[in-house]
Amino acid sequence: MLKEKLGLNFDFHQASAPLIGLDISSSAVKMVELAETGKGAYRLERYVIEPLPKDAVTDGNISNLEATAETVKRAYKKLGSRFKNVAMALPVAMVITKKIVLPADQREEDMEIQVEAEANQYIPFAMDEVNLDFQIIGPAPSGADEVEVLIAASRKEKVEDRVAVADAAGLKTVIMDVDSYATLEAFGLIAPQLPANGRDQNIAIVDIGAHMMHFYVIRNGQQLFSREQAFGGNQLTQDIQRAFNLSTEEAEAAKRNGGLPDNYEVDVLQPFTETLALEVARALQFFFTSTTHTQVEHILLAGGCALIPGLDEIVAKRTNINTLVANPFSGMGQPAKIRPQQLAADAPMLLIATGLALRRFDP
């Protein structure tokens, strides 16, 4: 389990409430509902990926509240869940986190006051404009009478936009998490697919979606490194549009379902996958130069771009690191109406929604 897991509850939390994981990403609204079948064992009950209209969500901001709420409503209807509670996440870029050290043995109220005073020093907004949350991580290295505390803060409006969208779709936000934490949470479901459950190994998770590439390195459930950059599948869609004179919608559909001219692979797809593999290699280089680590044992590819056929081999060849496509559902049961082939094609895009769905089972 993640030690640094921060519920970023922003005062909504109801312990163990039945809930749906709701990820509002730039290309789609995604929902996942899980059930627990045993200690740490889960079953996928239902999921949905509902495309968002263009520019409804840009750079993690909900630019068009109405269109996004409509999409959430549609997604929820298709999902067919009886739950109304949702766990959502803020993009990591919208959350400021900081570790501080405070005296142990304090009352919760006193700690809150100190956290607020500390936060005041480095958060560039007025305190009444931010949502603040904190979590005690454990004893401080300095001594037994001090504890390390992780503070997270976000602009209120960012939280409120998401809550309002859920609200407009008839859903109740009970948890506001951070997308990076949700991704790490979902990794817990993928770890059993790695040798020795991934223990004592550095594992890179590379989530390449529509407009962003998130790169994390984790070790034993702790995040060692994180980096994000503007790079994603939208770039390939644009290349397809230009090369074959198609609309965005046509290019998007052809990219997923095929039917492009013969020269697509060599002239358009290959240059894109080469750039992508190069970006992964560069991200690894950043990790090595900015930490004391010299090795990464596995690369997990996630996000829609992970579905590009053969990408795992291309990345493995370029980096010399064992590379696999992330599937948080392998090893989980699922209803007969979910076709395994469809699920495999959707799974890499569902890491965040799945990590959020797991919050249902937090102790």
Ligand SMILES: Nc1ncnc2c1ncn2[C@@H]1O[C@H](COP(=O)(O)OP(=O)(O)OP(=O)(O)O)[C@@H](O)[C@H]1O
């Ligand atoms: N089979 C496929 N082959 C190639 N690309 C695909 C495939 N399926 C989806 N994609 C691409 O993946 C992207 C969507 O992936 P994903 O759902 O992970 O993005 P997102 O989370 O909405 O984006 P971001 O994280 O940048 O906000 C789109 O660019 C889409 O075209």
Ligand SMILES: [Mg+2]
């Ligand atoms: Mg994404």
